[in-house]
Each structure stands twice: as structure tokens, then as C-alpha cells.
Amino acid sequence: MNNSTSLASSALANTALRHSPKGHDRWLFLLVRLCALLAAALLLLIVAFVATESGQAIQALGARLFTDSGWFPGADASGQFNLTPMIVGSLLVALLAMAISLPIAVASVLFVHSCSQPWLVIAYRRAIELLAGIPSVVFGLWGLVVIVPLLGQLQAPGTSILAGALVLALMILPTIALLADSALRAVPNELRLGGLALGLSPWRVVLRIQLLQARSGVIAGAILGLGRALGETMVVLMVCGNVVQLPTSIMQPIRTLTANIALEMAYAGGLQRSALFVSGLLLIALVVALIWSAHRMGRGYA
Amino acid sequence: MPDFSTGFTGNAAARARPYGQWLAAATLVLLAALFGWLLIDVIIRGFGSLSWEFISSAPTDAGRSGGIWPVIVASLATLAVCMAAVLPIGLGSAALLSGVFGAPRSSLGQRAVNGCRQSLDILAGVPSIVFGLFGNAFFCLYLGMGFSILAGGLTLACMVLPYFIRTAEHALRSAATTHLAGSLALGLRHSTMLRRILLPAALPGLFAGFVLALTRALAETAALLFTSGYVSRMPESLLDSGRVLSVHVYDLAMNVTGGEAQAYSTALVLIITLAVINVLVALLGHYWQQKLNGAPQ
Amino acid sequence: MIARFTSISLPLFTALLLSACSQPDRQQLTITGSSTIAPVASELARIFEQMNPDVRIDVQTGGSSRGLADARNGLADIGMVSKAVKETDVVATLLARDGLAVIAHKSNPVAALSSTQIVQIYRGELEQWPGSNLPISVVHKADGRSTQEVFLKHFKLQPREIKASVIVGDNEQGIKTVAGTPGAIGYVSIGAAQYSSDNDVPIKLLPLGGVTATVENVQNGSYPLARELNWVTRDMPTGLAAEFIEFATTNTGSEIIRGLYFVPVN
Numbered sequence: 001m002n003n004s005t006s007l008a009s010s011a012l013a014n015t016a017l018r019h020s021p022k023g024h025d026r027w028l029f030l031l032v033r034l035c036a037l038l039a040a041a042l043l044l045l046i047v048a049f050v051a052t053e054s055g056q057a058i059q060a061l062g063a064r065l066f067t068d069s070g071w072f073p074g075a076d077a078s079g080q081f082n083l084t085p086m087i088v089g090s091l092l093v094a095l096l097a098m099a100i101s102l103p104i105a106v107a108s109v110l111f112v113h114s115c116s117q118p119w120l121v122i123a124y125r126r127a128i129e130l131l132a133g134i135p136s137v138v139f140g141l142w143g144l145v146v147i148v149p150l151l152g153q154l155q156a157p158g159t160s161i162l163a164g165a166l167v168l169a170l171m172i173l174p175t176i177a178l179l180a181d182s183a184l185r186a187v188p189n190e191l192r193l194g195g196l197a198l199g200l201s202p203w204r205v206v207l208r209i210q211l212l213q214a215r216s217g218v219i220a221g222a223i224l225g226l227g228r229a230l231g232e233t234m235v236v237l238m239v240c241g242n243v244v245q246l247p248t249s250i251m252q253p254i255r256t257l258t259a260n261i262a263l264e265m266a267y268a269g270g271l272q273r274s275a276l277f278v279s280g281l282l283l284i285a286l287v288v289a290l291i292w293s294a295h296r297m298g299r300g301y302a
Numbered sequence: 303m304p305d306f307s308t309g310f311t312g313n314a315a316a317r318a319r320p321y322g323q324w325l326a327a328a329t330l331v332l333l334a335a336l337f338g339w340l341l342i343d344v345i346i347r348g349f350g351s352l353s354w355e356f357i358s359s360a361p362t363d364a365g366r367s368g369g370i371w372p373v374i375v376a377s378l379a380t381l382a383v384c385m386a387a388v389l390p391i392g393l394g395s396a397a398l399l400s401g402v403f404g405a406p407r408s409s410l411g412q413r414a415v416n417g418c419r420q421s422l423d424i425l426a427g428v429p430s431i432v433f434g435l436f437g438n439a440f441f442c443l444y445l446g447m448g449f450s451i452l453a454g455g456l457t458l459a460c461m462v463l464p465y466f467i468r469t470a471e472h473a474l475r476s477a478a479t480t481h482l483a484g485s486l487a488l489g490l491r492h493s494t495m496l497r498r499i500l501l502p503a504a505l506p507g508l509f510a511g512f513v514l515a516l517t518r519a520l521a522e523t524a525a526l527l528f529t530s531g532y533v534s535r536m537p538e539s540l541l542d543s544g545r546v547l548s549v550h551v552y553d554l555a556m557n558v559t560g561g562e563a564q565a566y567s568t569a570l571v572l573i574i575t576l577a578v579i580n581v582l583v584a585l586l587g588h589y590w591q592q593k594l595n596g597a598p599q
Numbered sequence: 600m601i602a603r604f605t606s607i608s609l610p611l612f613t614a615l616l617l618s619a620c621s622q623p624d625r626q627q628l629t630i631t632g633s634s635t636i637a638p639v640a641s642e643l644a645r646i647f648e649q650m651n652p653d654v655r656i657d658v659q660t661g662g663s664s665r666g667l668a669d670a671r672n673g674l675a676d677i678g679m680v681s682k683a684v685k686e687t688d689v690v691a692t693l694l695a696r697d698g699l700a701v702i703a704h705k706s707n708p709v710a711a712l713s714s715t716q717i718v719q720i721y722r723g724e725l726e727q728w729p730g731s732n733l734p735i736s737v738v739h740k741a742d743g744r745s746t747q748e749v750f751l752k753h754f755k756l757q758p759r760e761i762k763a764s765v766i767v768g769d770n771e772q773g774i775k776t777v778a779g780t781p782g783a784i785g786y787v788s789i790g791a792a793q794y795s796s797d798n799d800v801p802i803k804l805l806p807l808g809g810v811t812a813t814v815e816n817v818q819n820g821s822y823p824l825a826r827e828l829n830w831v832t833r834d835m836p837t838g839l840a841a842e843f844i845e846f847a848t849t850n851t852g853s854e855i856i857r858g859l860y861f862v863p864v865n
Contacts, residue, residue, distance in 0.1 A: 025492045029403060035394025039467060041419035042460055043425045046436045053439050072758045075664070080759075126584070131337055133576050136519035138569045140341050141555045145347075145562060149779070157736040157780040159765050170336055176423045179382045189451075203323040229431025233524035234552060242643055242741075242766040253764060256522070257581035258431045263741055264767055265435070265528050267662030272743065280435045287427040364771075366637075448674070449659065533657055543657060557771040559778055559800045 050280045057081065057274035071244040071260075075270030083279060085246050086177050089254040090286075093161055093236060096250070097168035104169075105176040106211075107286035113184050114206040125181055132174035141236035143167035148239050153247050154251070159241030162249045165236050172225035179224060183217020206270060216297065223294040227287055233258040258281055341573075348570030351563050357571070361534050365554050370568055374452060374534040376544030377520065379537060382529060383455025384519045385512070392506070392515075395422075395588050397472035402478045402500060403492060426464035430525040433461045437529035449543040454530025461525055462515035469514055473507020474500060476506050506590040513583050517576055523548040547572045628839050630668015631659045632679030634698065634769035635788040636828050638641040640679060642855050644670045646767045647846050654839065660769060663745035670831045676840045678831035681788070682745040690836065691829040692844050698789040699750055700812035702774070705732075705801035712805055718754050720784060723762025728782065738776050738785035739763035746770070749826050750786050750809060778802050789817060790860040818862045828861065 057065065060077050067084035069242055112124045147167055152158025188208045195205035211218070241253025255263070257279040265276055318359070358368035397403065399419060406412045437457030447453040454536045485495040523546075531543035532553060545553070551568045554561035601726045630640050637660040644656035663680040670678030670689055684691035701717060703709065709728050712720070719725040719737055727734055739761055740747035751758060765783075770791040777783040778800050790813050792804050806810040808823050816822035830836075836844050846852050853863035 009420055028496075032394045032398045032403065035391045036398040036415075036418050038391055039395040040414075040421045042463065043421040043428075044426070045440070046425075046432070046460070049436050049439050049444075050432065053435075070759055074743070089539060089576045104333055107326040107329040108333050111323060111330050114323060114326070130577060130580055133517050133521060133580065134340075135548050135551075135569075135572055135576070137521075137522065137523045137551045137555075138344065138573060139340070141551060141565055141569055142343060144555055146339075146343060152780065156734050156782045157764055157776070168586065173333065184565050201320065203326075227427050231427070231431070233429070233431040238552075239557060241764065243739075243763050244766075253766075255766070260427060261435060262524060262527060263430050263766070264743065265438070266660075266768070267665035267668075267743055269664055269668040277435060277439075280432045283429050284424075285433050287429065288424055290429055298535070443815045531659055533659065538655075543659070556775070557769050559771055559795055560798070 006288060034298045047281075047284060050277050050284065053273055053277035054281050057271055057278050060271060061275070065275065067114065071255075073264070073272035073275060075269070075272060077271060077298070079271065081271070081275045083257070083275070083282065085244050086255055086257045086260050086279065088159075088246055089240075090230055090256040090258065090283075092247070093164045093168060093240065093254065093256060094163065094226055097172060097225045097229045098163035098222060100169035101173045101176055101225060105173050105221075105225075106180050106191050106218060109180045109184060110203075110206050110211060112181075113210065114203045116202050121181075125178075128174045128177050128181070132178060134171075136171060137231055137234045139167050139171045143235060143239040149182050151251070157241070159239055159253050161240065161247055161252060161254050164236045164240040164256075167239055168229045168232060170234065171235060174219045175228055176225040179221025180214070180218045183189070183214035183221070186217065187213040219297050221295050223290055223297075227290050230286060230290075231258065231283060233262050237262050317522055342568055343574060344566055347563065348566035348568075351567045354568060356567060360536065361550075361564075362590075363559070364558050365534065365564055366558060370547070370550060370571065372534060373545050373550045373568070374571075376530070376537050377405075377546040379451045379540060379544060380455045380458065380526070380546050381516060381519055382457040383452055383556040384462065385516060385539065387456055387459035388515055389461055392463055392466040392470055392511070394465045396474055396511075397496070399467065400471045400474035400478060402474055402482060402496065420440065422464040422467055425460075426468070428461075430461060430522055430550070432524040433457050436460070436527050437525060442529055447541065449529065449531035449533075450541045451530055451537055451544040454526045454546070455540075456542070457525050457529045458519040458522060461522065462518045465518055466511045466515040469511030470508050473504040473511065476507070477503035486552060503594075506587055506594075510583065513579060520572070520576065521548060523552050527552075532551065626654045626679070626839050628654065628658065628843060629659070629669075629675045630677045630679060631661055631675040632667045632831070633663040633745065633828070634660040634771070635677035635681040635791065638697070638791070638794075639795035639828075639856055639861060641858050642859065643843070643847055646855060647843055647853065656843070662743060662768075664743050667831055670833055673833065677836070677844070678830070679830045680831050681826065682749055682829075683827045684829050684831060689831050689833060691831050692836065693827055693864050694830050694844075694847055695828045695856050695864060696817055697826055698812060698814075698817040698822045699746060699753070699826065699827050700789045700803055700804040701784065701786050701807060702777050702792050702802045703784050704777060705710050705796075706781055707803070709805075711809075713810065714754065715777050717784075718756060721756060721762070722756070722760050733782045736764040736775055736780050736783040737762060738765050738767060738780075738783050739764050740773065740786075744768070745826075746786070746788065749824070753803045753824050762772065763823065766817050773852040774800060774802060789814065789822075793832060793860040814857075814860050814862055 040094050061081055065081055068080040070080045070082055071085065072080040078179055096166050112120055143163060148158040148163050150158070151160060151163050191213060192205055195209045197204065200208070236256045237259040240256065240259060242255045242259055243253040244255045245252070247254050261276050261279055264272065356369040357374070358371050360372050361370060362368035394564040395418070399415060406415050434457065437453055441447050441453035441456050442449060460582050481499050481503055485499050526546055526549055530546065530547050532549065533551065534545045537544040547568055551572065554568065556564035630644070637658055641658045642656055648654055655675060663682060664853065666675070666678030666680050667686065669675035680691070681697065701712065708731065716725060716729065716826060721737060721739070725735065740757060752820060765776055765853065767776055770787045773785045773787045774791060774795050777785040789804070792802065792812070793814065796802050796804065806812060810816050810822050817825050830844050847856070848864055853865060856863040
């Protein structure tokens, strides 16, 4: 993929360079540059605004945001503003969801590809694309009405880390599967045919040749899925119970960074509001770290 | 577990399916069962109160009875604002990033393009609730739009812009690979070339990007909680607060005792809408493909 | 085509913006705050709008702190605060009185809890319902909610002592959680609780200190866990805001308030 695009763009550069803009082409050029500038500035604008709003809390509290004795916010510094339990909660739920989702997604993709039936591959892809578009609030609704009461029979009231992880796992499954599928598709057909010609079974070919070739894509899918789980708000808000604590079992309720924002933003003022923007800043930082690590891993395997 | 006995022993062994493959088949069945459970659950519980009246009337008793018409109108208005902002900015950016105007002439320009791409990559990963925070601080308070459809739509626009740009950039680039050199050789202006050749050729891809952005925006809840608000009456202007479908589902499910049936019906409407859009797009894409193959432009 | 796209979508966009800014010629009143008062305010607003067709009243919930903050910085014309207002930089007008009811699932055999038991439950010292092995799910409100503040103050509990199983935001969310969990205990406004239990929601209101949680007992002052519901404005209310606040004290207004199980001022 990367190779072909860079080839194309260097070809483009060669032809387009010799043609300098004239007349109203110039206005078009300017307009287009302006658009791109706006799009690029958007991230800066967002970070700038979220950072400005967090400023008050960061200045007034500093490290207290991670060391206070709990989350009992108030409009002034007399409250307690520890975000650590929510960072732990976010990571825990997202990682657990990814751990559940990744094997199922990858194994199902491998199976579909090992059947060597083009219609099955296409049907699977269409279905997954469709499922990837289901709104998260629908997953939340289903989790709240179906999964939580089920878990509640194990241990009341059922709103827990496990409930959140199960529903999130289902939600990010199509995302991971889509990326794994497109990574498998990108493996040159010659490799597959070569494997088959050696007398390997289609399953071995998929497992040993195609998956090996496509591993960076699969990892990228896993990281993307992790990012979605980490950033998801509605599902965790609806099924995780929203109690701020460091959990000792996965049947305990927990509050994530995202749910904290959604729950308290409606009425927060002063330092509390500012601390919620700090959570936003932390979420951005986590995403940047994830994307960076995805890049690193992609490079390592490419 | 991979088993080492079958791999290299020829065709007979290859035909027997290894355990691993059975296990993988089982995960596929599991996956189908789980999503089947989810969808059938929504259909069964949601179908009961779904009717034309549900679509066409206003909610009463906090949404426990009545319908969702004002919610549908607010959703459409929010999407219109969102796409009206995404299209021009997205198309312009995609045109620049795709290189149809030539590669940047200086290293500074190249760095700017790279930076733009990286910032869009990060933007695509930023959690939707963070867009909600930003929208609340920027559109609602700083620009003084208050809780409004306008603020909600623009917040969604920020969120889906990277999806649109990425798809549109790809479409324009692949159109350019086949058509750019030829049209420039004919001495066409960039604007003419873009209007007459590249955009028509890239239209299916641009449309796919448009739909991707649209469906993402339609499915979003968290970014709208603090930007377009909860008011479920019929909006009269874009500065009114408006409740979109997904927020309605959330509110009925979480905050309204006995609102589950209506929440499910609203969720069903949302899913059906998304499914119909997807199927239409698939059909249209098929049609376009055939047209392009049949009569190359 | 880019040109056409922009030539179409830019005017469209500006048109949208313009149409958005040219508001219809109507008077508008924004009320935000306590989720306890919101149903009353919405109902009052609906009747008030019927009587004054040129008026639009938007009611948004979010909690008393938001009501106070919005009234203070002018985002809302009137804020709703479901506790006594100590702040002196705003003007508070009493709207009604309300009590907090401790609620449990309807199927729960327990008929009453002592204050000590409630304190023990919320501290996590009592984990099963008395006389059964049904585990208790403690439903608690989010910090910053005035219902929570009133509750904690009455039982002399500190926020950090609470061992909750579920944290909820609005009253309705609390009622819904308790109605969906047989072993749950929660606390909400009497108005909201009684309205729900009269509308077949499976919850029951537990008596407090031997006094049943009813509107009558709040009215005659015998119910121990009572509180004020207030309108809050930045300055002395004038114009439309004053008319609306005044409307709540009329006979029609009092009827509406009583209909939602709150105690009107007069």
C-alpha cells in the first residue's frame, strides 16, 4: 500500500511541478491551502482549548490530581481530585475488552479466509462493515437491559468491569476484524498459492503464511480497537456502575475517565469542571501514545 | 493449538480439517450468535411500539409515550449542519493532501503536509467525549451558541472531518494516477481538470467518504450531550437545543423509568436507517463500478 | 466541481447560519438546574406557554450546582436549586418544599429501616438486608448533587465513608436502578418517588424515624428529611422571569406542584 502511494505521488510531483498555476487557478490553490490549514489547525485548536480549560486545575492542584485521597470534587481546592482510579478503570476495561475481542476477531477472520470461498469472504466483510456502524448507545442499551441483569444473578447488581468489558469487546470486534481482514487481503496471492503448492492445507497457509505476513495490520487493528474501547463513553457510562474506586475484582463497579466527564460535566463548575478537562487532556495523551506505538510497531514489522 | 502432524503430509491430510480450524469456525459461529442476539433483541423489543404514529408524533410523558418526530427533525438538522461544514473544508484539504496540485515545492511545504496528515490521524483517534468537551467550551460558550443544534452539528463536523478527508484523499489520488498526466498534457487548467475529470472520476470514492462521515455522525451520542442538549421539542431554529436519536435512546434507557420499550424502538429506527444507508451505498457503488467499467470517461 | 461544491455549500452554510440567527419574534426563557425541580418546571412551563403563546420556555436539567452557576453567569434566566440557598450574590425565591425518601424494591420484605441501619448500609457495614441473605446494592448519587448533600448532611455521613455499588445522576436514574435491582436501596425526592410508585414502578418508600414518606408529612413538618426547592436569579427577577416565578405561586401553579407530589408555598 505504502509503496504504491509513494510511487504515485512522485509521479504526480513530476507532472504537476512543471505546470505552474495561472489566473483563477491561483485562487483555487489558495482556497485549498486554506482548507488544509483549517483542518490541520483543528487538532491544535482542540488541544489548546482543552488545555486552557484544564489550566485552572493543573495550576491549583498539580500532582494532587493523581495523589489526592479520592474523587470528592468541589468548586474549590477543598475538594479531593484524584483521577488515578479513573485512569486505572479506563485502562482496565479497555484492555480486558481487547483481550476478549482480539482472539475472536482474528480467529473468525482466519477461518473465513481459510475456506477459500470468495462469497464467504465478501459476505463476512459486508456483515462486519454493517456491524461496525451500530451506534455505541445501542450496545449500551443492550448491555444495560440484557448483560447487566445476567451478571446480576452472579453478583448483584451486575454493573461491573466485566459487564463493560464484555459489551465493549463486542463493540470493537468489527473494527479489529475489518483491519485484520484487509491486512490478510493485502498479502500477495503468490505466497498463498506457493504454500498450497507445497501441499500445506489452506488452514496452515492462512495461519503460517498469511497471518505472519499480515501481523502488523492485525496489531494495528488491535491498537485501533483498544483506542475505541478507551474512548468509548456511552457503554461504560451505562453498564459499569460509575463508582470511583481501585477495584479488587472484575465484578466490581468502576468509573472511567470518559464516564466521569459525561456524568459530572452537566453540572460541574470551577475547579471540578477544570479537572474534567484534565481528564480530556489525559485521554488525548493516551490516544497519541497509542497511535505512536502503532506507528512504531508497524515500522518494526514492515 | 497448531498441530504439526498434518502440515507436510500431502493432500489427504490437508483435506482433513485441523482442530485449529474447527476452533476458528466456532469463533465465527460465536460471533454470529452474539451479534444475532443483540440485533434480534433490539428487533423483538423495539418492533412492538414501532408504527407510523411513533415516527410522526411528538414524545409525551418524558418519552414514555408518543413518538420521535421532533427528535428525527433535530437529527436531520444536526447532520445538515455537520455535512455543510465537512464538505467544503474536507474536499479542499483532500485535494491538497492527495497531491493533485503537485507536491509541495519546499521542504517547509512538505513538512506542513506531513503535519496536516499526522494531525488528522490523531484527530481520528480522539475520543468523542473530548470533542464534546471542546464543543462545549468553544462553540457553546466561547462563540456563544449555547446548547444548540448549530453547536452540536459543528462539534460532529470536527469529529468526522478526518474520516471524510482520508477517504476523499484516497479517491482523488487514485483518480489522479490515471488521469492527471494526460489532462495536464492537454494544457487544461487545474480548475478545469479538477472539475471535468478528477472529481467525476473520484465521485464514487468521495461519496463513500461522505456516507462514512454521515453514518459516524448519526451514531454519535457522547459528543452531543453537552453541545446540543436534551430538549425534545420541535426545534424552530438552529440556535434551539435539539435532541438527536441516539441521545433520545440514552435518555430513555438511563433516565426514564419504563422508557425501555420506546428506547428500543428508537434504537431500531436508528439501526434500520443506518442499514438502509449502507445497502443503498453498496448498490450505488456497484452501479457506478459497472458504469465506469462499461464506458470509461 | 470543487468550485460548484463550494459555490453551493458555502451559501447553504451561510444561509443556515443566518436562518439560525434570525430567531422568530418570541420571548424566550431558559431554566436550568436541579433534576428534582425540572419536571415541575416543565409542567409549569407547558401551561404558561399555553396561556402566553409568544413565550418559549426551555428547561434543561443538570443538577443544582449547574442551576446556580448558570443563573450566576447568565447562561440561564432562572436556575433551579433543590436545597436552601446560602449564597448571597444571587436572589433565591422559594418554590416548594420536598422531602427525600429512602426507597427499596417493591419485592423487598423489609418494611422499615432505622437511621442507624441506613448509616451502616451506606458505610458498607451492613451488606445484607436484615432477616434475609439478599445482598444490598447501595445506590448513591454523584458528588455535587444537592440531593446527595442533603442526604449526607441529615445522616451525618462523610462523602468518603460511602461504599456504593452504583452511582447515579438524576432522580429518575436512581429510581430506575432501584426498580431494576431487587436488593437495591436508594434515596430520591419524595415527589419523584411517589409519582413513580403510583405509576406502577416497582419501588416502595421506606418510613424514616417512624414517619411515612408522604407529601402530607412534609407539609405538616413531621417528616424529618425535608428540604427547600428554590428558583435562583442573578438579580431581583424582572419581566418574563418574574411573571413565571409569580405564576408558580398562583392557584393553577400550586395545583401543578401538588399534582407532582411537592408542597407548594402557600
